[in-house]
Amino acid sequence: ARLDDPVERVRQAALLIIAALGTPGDQAILPQAFRDSSQAVRVTAVNALVGLGKAAVPIVHPQLDAPLPQPRKLAAMTLSRVNVREYGPLINTHVTANLLNIFRHQGYLLALQPLTNFAGVAVLCSALREENDRLLQEIFYLLTAVHNPADVRIIHEALISRDERTRANAVEALEAITSPQTAGLIAPLFSPDFPQAELLQLSQEMWEMQPPTTREAMESLITDHALDPWLRTIATYALGEIGAAFIPKPKPQPEKPQRRTPADLLAALSDDNASPAAEPPTAIETPAAAEPSAASETPAASQTPASDDQPVDERQKRRERRRQRAASLLDALSADPTPSPPAAPEAPPGAATAVSPTAAMDTIYTPPPTVNRLFNLPDVMRLLQAALQDSDDTVRLAAAHAQAAIAGGAPAPTAQKEGTLLSVLERIIFLKEVLFFRGMTVDQLKVLANVCEEHLFSADTAVYREGDAGGVLYVVVNGRVAIERAGQRKGSVTRLGTVEANAYFGEMDLFTNSPRTASAIALQDTLTLSLRREPLLALMRQQPDLSLELINVLSERLNDATDQIARLTRSTPRELHKLFDELEA
Known part of the structure; x- marks a missing residue:
């Protein structure tokens, strides 16, 4: 046993x-x-x-x-x-x-x-x-x-x-x-x-x-x-x-100009405090606004300073302009909007979408030249059908996944994949592009992919807090995470950096039991893969060469951090440093 x-x-x-x-x-x-x-x-x-x-x-x-x-x-x-x-x-x-x-x-x-x-x-x-x-x-x-x-x-x-x-x-x-x-x-x-x-x-x-x-x-x-x-x-x-790659991609539709909503138009009506110079031009102008007045044509010598009743005339002009503006906006409100066509019913998940001849005219379909020259879709489907008859479960699962990807749907859930967001193979493909894992073999990544855990963090949720126990490495699949440290003043924080997709964080505390020195906060809905210290150490014991590769990766990360500190540190002449050293001696 x-x-x-x-x-x-x-x-x-x-x-x-x-x-x-x-x-x-x-x-x-x-x-x-x-x-x-x-x-x-x-x-x-x-x-x-x-x-x-x-x-x-x-x-x-x-x-x-x-x-x-x-x-x-x-x-x-x-x-x-x-x-x-x-x-x-x-x-x-x-x-x-x-x-x-x-x-x-x-x-x-x-x-x-x-x-x-x-x-x-x-x-x-x-x-x-x-x-x-x-x-x-x-x-x-x-x-x-x-x-x-x-x-x-x-x-x-x-x-x-x-x-x-x-x-x-x-x-x-x-x-x-x-x-x-x-x-x-x-x-x-x-x-x-x-x-x-x-x-x-x-x-x-x-x-x-x-x-x-x-x-x-x-x-x-x-x-x-x-x-x-x-x-x-x-x-x-x-x-x-x-x-x-053989499946046509939908043709992008040009964006239609957005119609102003009644709420926007009514909000414009309620702006009574706008100055005449700031008001937008209206569709209907008053005669006073469109033609120069007789007073404006008088010689300069005949123009006298503004009388006491001139502010009253100015208010009347503004009221007239607002009335004309209101009439124009109300006409726009009362216009019948063009009825939008009814939305097509949604296809059930996983169903293949048939492309009609009419719809095909609205698609952009240019297979990649290399693929078009080396393969054709019937041969691809024939090979996938043969893979569905394979004696190995993982091969059959990959064939079902491939057929669903070509059909534009998702594979039916199975006991092996149910409840996961990424398959083991998809995790391997993803981790292969992450710097921390780039030196690992596919077999090594396969071991780690089976023990990785998926976590979905909503926006403004803490992945971990400053002072929490370490020992876990996180890789961002999609989303963004901020690395922050508490400031000296209460309630203030210092943003140390932002981690994007295909990047990792938490590696500095991966191999130690020391507490986290900073907090990680999801800036938006973020999917991560987490890897605990124990399976990684077990893999390193079996393959010592992997330890050297990870040491090189961590050394590069430490050098990057040192360079960043040097950029943020205020530089002073060497003579001042020597003077400070003498004073401290």
């Missing part, structure tokens, strides 16, 4: 205890760990079975016919270490199979290059590169079954070296333990500047492998059941994005 424990180290300890103290019946369950998600657990299972010696052969041998490649490789690894003369050739077979898959994936990557502007395709390409890295690492692990592990490790480290001579010596050593053909295929994979087209040329010369077209690559990634189901899921999701 401990082989299913969520803690990795507990599963490893259980394997060692069963191998050392268990009965033959207990030891028969050890190969189950070949399917464990943790590489450390899988390696522990191999070592435990090798420790049983020849007694492990009948336990492990059936795994050579397992339906999945991972148990088959680990079974060959175990048996080769027990009896290298009999089972050693199996290692060469699996090394060749890994190289075939690596070069096949290289063909997929080149074929998908024109579509990397789609977020799903970009993540798919990242997953393929990471799978190639895993397969390449696995080749050297397999070689340790038939060669000295220390020698294999030295060759591997030399191939990673930046020194060209060191890499050349490593290739010669690799030829000695494998073959010139195998070494010639492995060596270019460690050269970052090796052209991708030449890699495909190598596969053509070795296996007559023809590079696929973009359409063939997507079809293989979706329908090849030998692939990891996770890759098929990402490919299916990406195909939905491609299919949605």
